[in-house]
Amino acid sequence: MQPVQAPFPATRFRRPRRTPALRALVQETTLAPSDFIWPVFVCDGDNVMDEVPSMPGVFRQSVDRVVASAREAHDLGIPAICLFPYTDPAKKTRDCAEAWNPDNLSNTATRAIKDAVPDLAVMTDVALDPYNSDGHDGFVRDSDGYVVNDETVEALVRQALSQAAAGADIIGPSDMMDGRIGALRTALEAEGHQNVVLLSYAAKYASAFYGPFRDAVGASGALKGDKKGYQMNPANTDEALRLVARDLTEGADMVMVKPGMPYLDICRRVKDAFGAPTFAYQVSGEYAMLAGAARNGWVDGERVMLESLMAFRRAGCDGVLTYFAPEAARLLNG
Ligand SMILES: NCc1[nH]cc(CCC(=O)O)c1CC(=O)O
Numbered sequence: 402m403q404p405v406q407a408p409f410p411a412t413r414f415r416r417p418r419r420t421p422a423l424r425a426l427v428q429e430t431t432l433a434p435s436d437f438i439w440p441v442f443v444c445d446g447d448n449v450m451d452e453v454p455s456m457p458g459v460f461r462q463s464v465d466r467v468v469a470s471a472r473e474a475h476d477l478g479i480p481a482i483c484l485f486p487y488t489d490p491a492k493k494t495r496d497c498a499e500a501w502n503p504d505n506l507s508n509t510a511t512r513a514i515k516d517a518v519p520d521l522a523v524m525t526d527v528a529l530d531p532y533n534s535d536g537h538d539g540f541v542r543d544s545d546g547y548v549v550n551d552e553t554v555e556a557l558v559r560q561a562l563s564q565a566a567a568g569a570d571i572i573g574p575s576d577m578m579d580g581r582i583g584a585l586r587t588a589l590e591a592e593g594h595q596n597v598v599l600l601s602y603a604a605k606y607a608s609a610f611y612g613p614f615r616d617a618v619g620a621s622g623a624l625k626g627d628k629k630g631y632q633m634n635p636a637n638t639d640e641a642l643r644l645v646a647r648d649l650t651e652g653a654d655m656v657m658v659k660p661g662m663p664y665l666d667i668c669r670r671v672k673d674a675f676g677a678p679t680f681a682y683q684v685s686g687e688y689a690m691l692a693g694a695a696r697n698g699w700v701d702g703e704r705v706m707l708e709s710l711m712a713f714r715r716a717g718c719d720g721v722l723t724y725f726a727p728e729a730a731r732l733l734n735g
Contacts, residue, residue, distance in 0.1 A: 430714045432707065434478035434733055438524060438680070439726035442617050443467050443510045444487040455613035456685055457692050459724050461487050464510045470727075471514045471521050477730035481522035481571060483722060484510050487618050488531045497532040497540070501559040505532075508567035515568040524571035524600065525564040527557050527585070536615075536624030538576040538631065548630055554581045558588045565594040573657070575602040577631040586652030600680065601653035604641035604667055607632035610660045610686030617685065641667045642674055649677055657722075660684040662709060665716040672717030681713050682722040691725075703732060 406412040417423045442461040444451060449463035462470060467484070474482050486506035492499045499505050511523050528538040535541040539553030553576065561572050572589075574581050582601050589597050607629045615621040633640060645656050656675070658667045659682035672679045691709060695702025706725050713721040723729065 430711060432711045432714055432729075432733065434726075434730035435480055436710075436714065436718075436720045437479045437726040437730060438481040438483050438720060438722045439470075439474050439479055440483040440485060440682075440722050440724060441467055441470055442485050442487055443506050445489060445506065453613065453617040455616050455689050456724065457689075457696055458728075459617070459688065459692075461617065464506070464513050467510050468513050468517045471518045471523075473727060474730075475518050475521045477727055477734060479521075479726050479730050481524050482514065483524040483526065483571075483573065485526055485614075485618055486510075486531050490619065490623075493532055493534040493623065495534055495541070497529040497556060500529055500532040500556065501563040503563050503566065505563075507531075508563055511564065511567040511569050522570040523568065524573050525567075525569040527561050527564070527572055527574040527581075528576035529553065529556060529560070530620050530624075531618050534623060536620045536622075538628065539578055541625070546626065550578050550580070553578050554584050557581050558584050561585050562588060562592055562594070565589060565592070565597045569597065571598040571600050571655075573600045573602060575605060575659075577602065577605050577628075577633075580651075582648045582653050583651035598654045599652060600655040600657060601648040602659055602682075603645045603648040603653065603656040604664075604671065605632050605657070605659045606635045606664065608635065608660050608663075608684070608686070610663070610684045612686055613689045614685035635663075638667060638670065642670060645671050645675055645677070649675060654678065655680060655719075657682055658718075660687060661713060661721065662687050665712060668713065668716040668718050678719045679717060680720050680722060681716070681718045683709065683713070683725070685724070688724040703728075707732065 417427045444461040446463040451461040453459045471482050484507050507525055514523050530538045537548050539548040542549050655678035657680045658664050661681035661683040668681050691705050694700045
């Protein structure tokens with residue numbers, strides 16, 4: 402782009418900023434409820450709404466309540482909901498078998514939502530951490546604590562197939578193992594799930610901003626060590642582009658950058674380089690910062706929320722996973 406402008410006073414940038422009507426005409430980016438995917442935490446029980454202490458305003462919800470939330474999301478114009486299970490610690494094992502139980506919480510909730518609100522897209526998470534007594538996204542090797550890759554990918558395939566069978570529209574592998582997108586795509590094609598969308602967590606960083614999420618799904622206590630052996634180093638950018646290229650080549654339909662706000666440079670580079678549907682995840686720690694400051698009256702909660710979400714769109718994202726989805730949608734709908 403070659404900006405052309407006359408010298409002052411022929412050019413006055415404040416002219417089109419003078420009134421709301423003029424500002425609306427020159428606005429470059431838009432934000433709408435259709436840009437959101439709403440992540441929700443599912444727990445056992447009936448009529449349970451259990452607030453996550455480090456995420457004020459975010460609740461673990463039993464399946465009946467999640468169905469009500471799904472209906473609410475659909476009514477607000479939010480196209481998709483993303484399920485994260487809070488698994489009973491007694492069901493967490495080293496072989497993570499609960500991950501592909503057809504009747505686990507995630508699959509039960511998926512079926513219930515698709516039954517009640519068929520037009521809402523359901524996204525599910527592929528990774529072993531909610532089911533792993535070691536708290537990791539993959540299997541941990543006894544001898545040295547290494548999170549093994551290829552055996553984990555086999556388990557992720559079983560998990561994803563159970564999610565597809567339950568009716569998931571979008572599957573989001575968040576595990577960062579190598580080769581999983583190709584393995585998932587091959588298995589989905591072979592098992593009759595040709596139309597399941599893969600939204601790859603392609604550039605997922607080893608971030609401290611996931612802390613409140615790990616509380617929400619009960620993984621904090623279980624996790625031994627950190628995830629730096631499979632999630633990305635926050636210092637790297639070129640590697641993110643290589644990962645996105647790799648995942649698109651293996652059959653990802655959409656790609657994600659995670660976390661969001663501290664990584665908008667990555668979003669912009671990914672969108673510019675590939676032009677693929679690009680999403681960012683405004684993660685739990687980002688939510689906690691904004692919602693916590695708002696609760697304390699230190700920032701204007703509604704305005705920082707909408708400004709932060711618009712920033713994702715400005716950075717080139719087609720959409721954003723955000724815990725603010727229903728609140729933001731209500732405001733945007735006026
Ligand atoms: N597979 C794990 C997973 N899937 C989504 C999140 C984080 C989401 C958030 O912080 O909001 C994480 C946490 C992690 O990698 O430890």
